[in-house]
Every structure is written in structure tokens, then in C-alpha cells.
Amino acid sequence: MYFDKDVVKIEDLIKQPERYFAHKPKKDDRKKETLKEHTNLAEAYFLKIFEEKNLGHCMEVFEEKYFDQLSWEAKNLFRSMMFGIVTFHDFGKVNPYFQKEKMGHEMPEAKKIFSNSHHSLISAALYFEYFMGKVWELDKNDKKQLKEFLFLNSYLIAKHHSDLDTFEKYLKSFEDEDIYHLIEMLEDQDHLNFYKKPFQCSLKRQRLGKAARNLKKAARDRKSRTRQILFYAYERLAYSLLVASDHYAASEYMSGVQIRHFGGMEHMDEFCRQYYGTELYHGIRKYEQEKYLKEKDLRKEENMNIMRTELFLDAEQELKKHMDQNVFFVEAPTGSGKSNLAVNLSFQLMKQNPGIGKIFYVYPFNTLIEQNLESMEKIFGGSKVMEDIAVVNSMKPIPMDRAKRKTDELQYYQEALLNRQFLNYPMILTTHVSLFDTMFGRRKESTFGFHQLANSVLVLDEIQSYRNSIWTEIILFLKEFASFLNMKIIIMSATLPNLDVLSPGLENAVPLIRNREKFYSHPVFKNRVHADYSLMKKEFTMEDLLDHVLKQQNLKKKILVEFIKKESAYTFFQMLQEDGRLELPTELLTGDQSILERKQVLKKIDTAGKQGMILVSTQVIEAGADIDMDIGYKNWSKLDSEEQFMGRINRSCKKKGAVVYFFEMDDPRHIYRDGDARIENLEYTLANEEMRTILSEKDFQKYYKSVLEVLKQTFMESTGDHGIEAFFATKLGLLDHPEIEKRMQLIQDDMWSMSVYLCRKVEEEDGTVVDGKEIWNKYKKLLMDQKMDYSEKKYKLSEVRSKMNYFTYTIQRTVLMYSDKIGELYMIEDGEKYFQNGRLNKILLEGKDGTPDFL
Structure with a gap:
């Protein structure tokens, strides 16, 4: 057991705890719930989650990484303080004013009534008062290390009904008079058992004020980046556990809903049985037995599926050598079967690591979620495990198991809402934006599912698609979260930067494709599309592009034209429609369209056949649609985007003469305004002949070596207000949640x-x-x-x-x-x-x- 049997109990803190109420029913005539009943129920949920998620192991890792030679006595106190967060979270409801105003319970014998029915801050003060004496009794080294958790844990209690703001603001309250006035009033309550009044009030103010000031001052220099992130992750985990336990307990009383399962992978055997029974998987294993690792000349292989199988098996073999590691890179060409690869790697990690109990598949676009959900349905459709797969985004309604509809409609909806809020699903398909909100959002609701990240597999697809000004922060957070929370993280892309360069001093990620040239230099991936730069001239107009595209009509090919500006895509599409020379069916695909409209367009592409068609699109096509076109036109932008776009052309590698024409209609530097080094410096774009060679040779590591060096100089080594050091010291160190959320926002708000x-x-x-x-x-x-x-x-x-x-x-x-x-x-x-x-x-x-x- 992680928590000692001697953890504080509410009956030890208050005389006759059954006399105080925590909740009352809204409509029926049931009895009011006592404070003891609610606290005990919240504690029970806290322990259930802690056990099911195997958080004891995570916290032991935290203690080892964070503390410096903490004594056993202090370590037990730290654990008791963590459990005390849930014990004390509603303890402020002992306030006679709360009992009278909120519970309709008169307490005429109470000495004082502090006229504030908001119980959270009072609960925090009670928590602080109880544990303060215990912390101050420790020796100097132990006391120094636990003091910040005394302040932090009480802050979490104070905020458990509101959004997170800044820890610094809370620390400042210990330099003001109000907090001490509150503590003095609490000390005068005879019904509280635990006040020993260890200090005179003036001495207490002096010591606490000094401790609070020292914590603020030490934020700049007391911690390494590792400890800064661990401090932040601990806060988020503890807060997530508190609000989950509180919500579950309150819901059980209010509506009778008992949450018995917390989204663990209970049907792992059935998931594996379904997946391993597919024709695709059987084919891979047959190839493994008969041909894999046998002597052969793969350079002459023309079947793309054989190369996909080789990549699948290479990655699997490498993973098996490094099962004890946490972060893995999968750099694989576009069209090489990364989706199937991700499922296999996830299952392998779960089978070899029994503590792992959840899978997140995370994508940059909702369209990719839809696409991969369809793949999941092909594998698991018709099986009960399909019910364990949930899409968590803004496009899908809250998942509900209609086969389990209860007679009580209220319980039915309540359980569904709790499962959605706290991510109680074994397998989740979601977006990077949703994931980063869980990791970095300041709203209370954002934190609900943070504890679900512990002991999970996290597959991140195309993480490089977001602004590179925060790549350093992303990889630092991911690596430290993985270490603390026992997460297995797989980062996949066809153009994957070596993010290890941005996280020196931390354990390197494991590349699962050791011999990248085996695939990137292979003709089925390298030579399936030819890049043509003849249209990249300054005096190139929309009319010129229109003429060039329409001349391709007689080939009866599927033609894809991509713009980086929506307005240009709409204009060109309109020009096509109005041109009398147009013979092919024409469609438009942009990020503005609804899921329904996009599905309709993609279906028309699939059924176009040999008659050909023209698709005009924005960049949503690059990683948001699984299509196979014959000829491409693209307004140049980032080199990553050029490769992703080329992956939509001749995807099956069965067509001759596949070509992509690059042109300039809109200047990308006027479109991307987020300080992206890949576009601000023309030397890293197709304007540079060297970049054209890199695109042809698929040598993206050479490209990223230069880009990452720019990022290091611009952000990692910067001493200014926007540099990494300033962010970790002044924002993360003092838990400035509005600024952390703003910094880690993947997509900047569009004010226009x-x-x-x-x-x-x-x-x-x-x-x-x-x-x-x-x-x-x-x-x-x-x-x-x-x-x-x-x-x-x-x-x-x-x-x-x-x-x-x-x-x-x-x-x-x-x-x-x-x-x-x-x-x-x-x-x-x-x-x-x-x-x-x-x-x-x-x-x-x-x-x-x-x-x-x-x-």
C-alpha cells in the first residue's frame, strides 16, 4: 500500500462529525448526506482510482526523482499529506454559516459564524493548519522539501470548485491579513479537535509569510527543468484525482450512480483476438515465417505491401529490444501503413507491460479520427470491444452504451457524462488539441482526465504539424510525463524531426526504424512521384494555373490542386466551374466543410475510376484524407507539407507518370505568422535547390538538423522573456496556469x-x-x-x-x-x-x- 494506515480520518478531526452535512437532495425526501459520509465516499473513490491506475508506482517514481534524501518519516508524511487533500477538501463545510445557508441546518451553540458559505478556502486553511505543525516538526532538510507541498496541496483544495489561476497569487495571500484572520476564527471553534496552536499568531504570520516569499523566490533557481515539470505534473495529477473523487462521490449520492470501472483495458484478450484474426495480420505472420530475415534483394521488390510488411516487422523487432523505454520514434514514409503499425505496437507494449491499461490514438485533424475509426470498425466491428473505443472530440456526441440503457434515465445520462468528463474508456481516439487541453488547460474541466494518462500508451501522429516554436517544450513535457506516469509514447510521422536534440540531458527516444534508408530510398516510396518545379516562377497567375490544369484533362487522371489560402482555393474552384473548357467532374475540399460534406467528396474521389476528376483543396488534404490521386499541383510551403502532399499522389504505387507541380500563388510567409523557422527562412524551402534535393532523396534528417539548430538558438538558448529558461522559472515554477495554457496552445486563436x-x-x-x-x-x-x-x-x-x-x-x-x-x-x-x-x-x-x- 502506498498510503500508510495512519492517514488522517475525519472522525479524528471533529467532534461528532455526523452532525454536519455536505449535500442535500434536490427534489426527493431522502436524508441529507453527512460530511463524514461524503468524505468517506470520496476517499474510497480516490483509493479505487489510485489502485486501478497503479498510481502508487508512479508516486514512488516521483519521490525518487524529486526529493533529495527525504527521511522515511517525512516520506510517510508526504503521502499522508497527499491523501489529506481528499479528506480535507470539503472540511470547510463545518462552518456554521454554510450549514445554515446551504444545508438549512441551524447550529445555535456555535461560538462564531464566519459569514462565507464558500467552503473551499476554509477547507484549505483547515488543511494547512493541521499539517503545518507536522511539517514544522521535521528536521531542516525534510521541512524545507515538504513546505512547498503544504502550500501547494492547500491551494488545490482552495481551487477544487474553480479554474486554476496562479500559485503565486495564493502564496501572496500568506503575506496578507485575511488568511490569518480566517485561521484565528477557525482556532476559536471548539468542535475542531486538532488545533494545538503551536505558534503565537504573530510568530505564525512571520514564519508563514517568510516561507511563502521564499517559495516564490526559489522558483527561479531551486529546480532543474525536470523538477519544474514534475512539480507541475504532481499538481495536475493530485488535482485531477481530487475533482474526480469529489464528482464521483457527489454523483453517487445525488443520482445513485456508482462508477465501478475507470476506463481500464479489461478486454485486452478480446482486442488481441480480433486483431490477430484479421487477414492482414495473418499475411504478415506468414511472410515473417517464410521470408523475413531471409536473404533477398529488396531493391528489386515492386510490391508495396511487401515493403510495408518489412517495416511492420522491423519496428516490432526493435520495440521488443527496448520494452523498458518510454518514448519511441517511428519515422516511416507516407503510405507505409503507419496506422496498422501503431495498433500492433500498442498491443505489444500492453502485453509486455501488464501495468499498462489504456490506449490513446491522437491525431492532428478530426478527419483523421473519422478515417481511423473506420479502420477500427473493420477490425473490431461486431465485437463487444468496439464499445470500448470512444471518439473524444467536439464533433461526436457523448458515447453511450444504448444496450445498457437503465430504467432510470437520470442514472443513464449521469454515468455517460461522468465517463466522458473523466475519459473512462479503454481506447480513445482524439485530437492533439484535446490532449493538450488535458495536459495544459487551466479550466477545471480540462484537468478531469489527466490521471488517465498514467500507465497508458500514447500514439501521437504528425506532431510536427504544429508550430515549431514550442517543440522544445513539447518533447520536454512528454519525456518527463512518460517517466513519472509510466506512459509509453509513440511519435509517428513521415517527416519526423529528431526532437532529442531539443531535450539534452534527458533519455533519448528509441527510433523503431533503425534502417530508414531501407524504406525511404526504396523505389516504391522514393520514385513513385516526380517533383516538377517548372511552374515556380514569379509571374505565374491563376489563369496560367487554370490553363495548365485543364490541359491535363485528356489524360483522364485524378488531379489534385492544393492552395495554402482558403480564398485562393475558392477562387480557383469558381474559375474552373465557369470555364467552358472544363470536362471533368470537379470537387472542393476545405477545412470549412462539415464532416458530412467531406465524406461525400471523399466518396466521389474513391468512385471516380478511370473517368478522372479535379479536386481543389486546402492543406486539410495533406494529413486529413486517405486518397490516391494521379497528378498534383501545390503552392509551395513547408518542406514537411510538400512530402505529406506528395503522399496523396500515387499512394498505391501502381501508376506511371505520377507528378507534382509546385507553384507560387500565395507567399507562405504571409500565411504562417507563428514564427515558424521552416517558413521564415527561405533556405529551408523549395526556393533553395538543396531543399529540392532533400525532398527528392527523402533526407529529412539533414533538413531538420538545420531547422532544429535554429530553434535551439532562438528559443532554448534565449535569455529573454520568451526563452525556455524564463518560461520554466517564472511561469511553470509558479504554476501560472493562464500563461502555461497560452504557451502550450497548439493553434493560435484566429481573431479574423x-x-x-x-x-x-x-x-x-x-x-x-x-x-x-x-x-x-x-x-x-x-x-x-x-x-x-x-x-x-x-x-x-x-x-x-x-x-x-x-x-x-x-x-x-x-x-x-x-x-x-x-x-x-x-x-x-x-x-x-x-x-x-x-x-x-x-x-x-x-x-x-x-x-x-x-x-
Whole structure:
């Protein structure tokens, strides 16, 4: 057991604890829940989660890495202090004012009533008062190390009903008068057992004020980056456990919902049976037995599936040699079967590490989630384990097991909401943005699922697609989180930077493809697409591009044209439609379109066959769609993007004459404004002949060696306010959550766009017609319903919002003549008039120069 049997109990702290109440029922005539009952239930949930998630091992790792020769007595106290967070979290409800105002419970014998019904800060003060004496009795070294956790843990209690702000602000309160006035009032309560009054009040103020000032001062120089991250991760883990335990306990009393399982992989054997029974897997194992590691000349191999199998087996063999490591890199060419590889590596890690109990598959785009969910359905569809796979993003409603629908609707919705809030699913498909919100978001709801990261497999796809100004922070956090929380992290990409360069002093990641040249230099990957730079000239117009594309029509090929600016994509698509020479069917694909519209476009690409087609797209096509085109046109941008785009051309490696023409219509330096070294320096783009050679040879390590050196000089070695040192010392060290969230934001807020809801009728894949106006009215009605149970309302809102995505579009910020508005979402009732042939005409909607034509 991680926690000692002598941990503090509520009955040791207060006389007759059954006299105080924590909750009362909303409607029925059940008895009020006593403070003791709620506390004991929250403690029970805390221990259940702690045990199921194997957090004792994680905390032992933390103690070893963080503390400097902590005595056994101090270590036991540290553990008791951690458990004390949940014991004390609602203890402030002993306040007679809370009992009277919130519980309807008069306590006339109470000496004083402190007129504040907000119990969290009082609970924090009680916690601090109880453990302060114990910490101050330790020897100097132990006391110095545990003091910060005395302050930190009480801060978490104070914030357990609100969003996280800054630890520094809380420390400053110990230099003010208010906190001591509160403590003095608490000491005068006869019903509390534990006050020994170890100090005179003036001495107490002096010592605590000094301790708080020292903690702030020491944030700059007391810790290495490792200890800074560990301190932050401990805070987030402890807070996540506290709010989870509190929510589960409160829900059990309020609605009778008992959470018995916390998202662990209970059906691992069935997952493996299903996967290992697939035809694809059998084929790989047959090849392994008959041909793998046998002498052969792979350079002459023309079957891409053979090379995919070789890569699959190479990665698996390397993984088996390093099962004790935490972070792995998979650098593999586009089209080499990374999705299948990821499933196998995840299962191998779980089989060889019994403590691992969860899998996260994390993607940059929602479209990739949809694509991989379809792959999962092919493998696990029809099996009960499909119920264990959940999509967690803004596009899907809260997952619910309708086969287990309870008679009690309230319990049904409550359980579904709790499972969604706290990520109680064995296998999760989500986005990088959602994951980073769990890791770095300041909202209370953001932290709910942080404890679920412990003892999990985390597969990160295309992490380099985000701004490289925070790559250093990303790899530092990931490595330290993995070490502390026993996470196994697989980072995959066709253009994967060696992020070890940005994390010196930490254990290097294990590359699972040791012989990258075996694949990147192989003809089936290297030579399947030819790059043509003849269109990269300064005087190249949209009309020139139109002429060039239309001349390809007689080849009856599938042509992909990508722009880096949405407006350019819409303009070119409109020009194609209006040109009398157009013979091929033409489609448009952008990030603005709904999931339904994107699915319809992708289906048309799959069925285009030999007649050919033209697809005009934005960069959403690069990693957001599994398509196979014949000819490509692309506005140059980052070298990573060029390779990702080329991966959409001749993906099957069965076509002759596949080519990508690069051109310049829009200057990427005017599009990317996030300080990305890959685009700000032209020497790292196709404007440089050397980069063209690197793209041809697939030598991305050479490319990234230079880019990473720039990042080191710009961010790692910078001594300014935006450098790594300043961030870790002044922001992370003092747990400045608004600034941490801002720093680790993957996508910068777009202040120049707005969301518009266009009412019309659309048809789903199964033929069901969805009326946008009806969905809008249903959404409004739900928002205004103040009587519906919270959990039922949250679920029904998630269902409606998933349908609202069919009608919501992003346009340039402008003045609109709208029919209705909810928050920053503008509804236009006659939305159909802005569509032509089923496609949104953004030019018609936004008007010339951003002025809508209907004003």
C-alpha cells in the first residue's frame, strides 16, 4: 500500500462529525448526506482510482526523482499529506454559516459564524493548519522539501470548485491579513479537535509569510527543468484525482450512480483476438515465417505491401529490444501503413507491460479520427470491444452504451457524462488539441482526465504539424510525463524531426526504424512521384494555373490542386466551374466543410475510376484524407507539407507518370505568422535547390538538423522573456496556469474569422434528411431549459452539437445580416441560397472585399 494506515480520518478531526452535512437532495425526501459520509465516499473513490491506475508506482517514481534524501518519516508524511487533500477538501463545510445557508441546518451553540458559505478556502486553511505543525516538526532538510507541498496541496483544495489561476497569487495571500484572520476564527471553534496552536499568531504570520516569499523566490533557481515539470505534473495529477473523487462521490449520492470501472483495458484478450484474426495480420505472420530475415534483394521488390510488411516487422523487432523505454520514434514514409503499425505496437507494449491499461490514438485533424475509426470498425466491428473505443472530440456526441440503457434515465445520462468528463474508456481516439487541453488547460474541466494518462500508451501522429516554436517544450513535457506516469509514447510521422536534440540531458527516444534508408530510398516510396518545379516562377497567375490544369484533362487522371489560402482555393474552384473548357467532374475540399460534406467528396474521389476528376483543396488534404490521386499541383510551403502532399499522389504505387507541380500563388510567409523557422527562412524551402534535393532523396534528417539548430538558438538558448529558461522559472515554477495554457496552445486563436450557421436541409449517408432550422431550435430550447437534469442536458447538447456541425462554417469576420445569434454563432435562416450545386459559395456569402452582398 502506498498510503500508510495512519492517514488522517475525519472522525479524528471533529467532534461528532455526523452532525454536519455536505449535500442535500434536490427534489426527493431522502436524508441529507453527512460530511463524514461524503468524505468517506470520496476517499474510497480516490483509493479505487489510485489502485486501478497503479498510481502508487508512479508516486514512488516521483519521490525518487524529486526529493533529495527525504527521511522515511517525512516520506510517510508526504503521502499522508497527499491523501489529506481528499479528506480535507470539503472540511470547510463545518462552518456554521454554510450549514445554515446551504444545508438549512441551524447550529445555535456555535461560538462564531464566519459569514462565507464558500467552503473551499476554509477547507484549505483547515488543511494547512493541521499539517503545518507536522511539517514544522521535521528536521531542516525534510521541512524545507515538504513546505512547498503544504502550500501547494492547500491551494488545490482552495481551487477544487474553480479554474486554476496562479500559485503565486495564493502564496501572496500568506503575506496578507485575511488568511490569518480566517485561521484565528477557525482556532476559536471548539468542535475542531486538532488545533494545538503551536505558534503565537504573530510568530505564525512571520514564519508563514517568510516561507511563502521564499517559495516564490526559489522558483527561479531551486529546480532543474525536470523538477519544474514534475512539480507541475504532481499538481495536475493530485488535482485531477481530487475533482474526480469529489464528482464521483457527489454523483453517487445525488443520482445513485456508482462508477465501478475507470476506463481500464479489461478486454485486452478480446482486442488481441480480433486483431490477430484479421487477414492482414495473418499475411504478415506468414511472410515473417517464410521470408523475413531471409536473404533477398529488396531493391528489386515492386510490391508495396511487401515493403510495408518489412517495416511492420522491423519496428516490432526493435520495440521488443527496448520494452523498458518510454518514448519511441517511428519515422516511416507516407503510405507505409503507419496506422496498422501503431495498433500492433500498442498491443505489444500492453502485453509486455501488464501495468499498462489504456490506449490513446491522437491525431492532428478530426478527419483523421473519422478515417481511423473506420479502420477500427473493420477490425473490431461486431465485437463487444468496439464499445470500448470512444471518439473524444467536439464533433461526436457523448458515447453511450444504448444496450445498457437503465430504467432510470437520470442514472443513464449521469454515468455517460461522468465517463466522458473523466475519459473512462479503454481506447480513445482524439485530437492533439484535446490532449493538450488535458495536459495544459487551466479550466477545471480540462484537468478531469489527466490521471488517465498514467500507465497508458500514447500514439501521437504528425506532431510536427504544429508550430515549431514550442517543440522544445513539447518533447520536454512528454519525456518527463512518460517517466513519472509510466506512459509509453509513440511519435509517428513521415517527416519526423529528431526532437532529442531539443531535450539534452534527458533519455533519448528509441527510433523503431533503425534502417530508414531501407524504406525511404526504396523505389516504391522514393520514385513513385516526380517533383516538377517548372511552374515556380514569379509571374505565374491563376489563369496560367487554370490553363495548365485543364490541359491535363485528356489524360483522364485524378488531379489534385492544393492552395495554402482558403480564398485562393475558392477562387480557383469558381474559375474552373465557369470555364467552358472544363470536362471533368470537379470537387472542393476545405477545412470549412462539415464532416458530412467531406465524406461525400471523399466518396466521389474513391468512385471516380478511370473517368478522372479535379479536386481543389486546402492543406486539410495533406494529413486529413486517405486518397490516391494521379497528378498534383501545390503552392509551395513547408518542406514537411510538400512530402505529406506528395503522399496523396500515387499512394498505391501502381501508376506511371505520377507528378507534382509546385507553384507560387500565395507567399507562405504571409500565411504562417507563428514564427515558424521552416517558413521564415527561405533556405529551408523549395526556393533553395538543396531543399529540392532533400525532398527528392527523402533526407529529412539533414533538413531538420538545420531547422532544429535554429530553434535551439532562438528559443532554448534565449535569455529573454520568451526563452525556455524564463518560461520554466517564472511561469511553470509558479504554476501560472493562464500563461502555461497560452504557451502550450497548439493553434493560435484566429481573431479574423467568425462562425456562421446556415440553415438548410441535408441528407446523411443513410438517407436521413436533417433540417438545420429544426436543429437550431432544438439547441436553443435545450440551452434555455433550466429544469432538465445537468447530465441529461449535457448529453443531449452533445448530440445536437454533432448535428450542428453539418451547418456551421467559418468565414472572414465581417458585418452580417443574421436571423438569430447564440454567443458568437450567427444563424442565417435562408442558408440554401449561398450554395451552388450543393457546395458553399464563400465568395457569394462574404461578398467582394469581405462585404456580404445581402447588406
